[in-house]
Amino acid sequence: MIAYVVMGWFSPIEADIWHVPTMSGDVIYLRCADIILALGFVCLMIETAKATRTGVTAPIDHGLSLIVFIAGLVMLLLVPHFGSRTWLLLVLLAFSDVVMGPVVSIVSARRDFGIGNIG
Numbered sequence: 001m002i003a004y005v006v007m008g009w010f011s012p013i014e015a016d017i018w019h020v021p022t023m024s025g026d027v028i029y030l031r032c033a034d035i036i037l038a039l040g041f042v043c044l045m046i047e048t049a050k051a052t053r054t055g056v057t058a059p060i061d062h063g064l065s066l067i068v069f070i071a072g073l074v075m076l077l078l079v080p081h082f083g084s085r086t087w088l089l090l091v092l093l094a095f096s097d098v099v100m101g102p103v104v105s106i107v108s109a110r111r112d113f114g115i116g117n118i119g
Contacts, residue, residue, distance in 0.1 A: 033086035040093045051104035062101045069094040
């Protein structure tokens with residue numbers, strides 16, 4: 001989300017920045033927004049891997065994820081520059097982190113402590 005804010009101030013997000021020709025003769029045009037979304041997916045994978053750790057900082061991490069989601073949602077609804085498809089998808093990625101983080105933490109904690117493994 002920070003990359004979207006920074007790049008949004010210095011360059012148009014929807015501008016084509018790179019094109020990739022394919023073997024079929026088609027051309028794939030990549031926009032800044034596409035690259036930011038790809039980075040968002042990479043960050044979500046990292047956050048999911050981090051959620052498997054059980055420790056003292058896990059609730060703080062989940063709380064910060066919730067704050068990021070709420071801030072992104074407020075910006076989507078109230079700030080004109082952020083009412084775009086790309087920002088909506090970034091907010092949905094943040095929402096999936098909010099939902100997925102505690103679920104993954106609970107499942108991995110149950111596995112670590114052997115809860116529910118009868119027989």
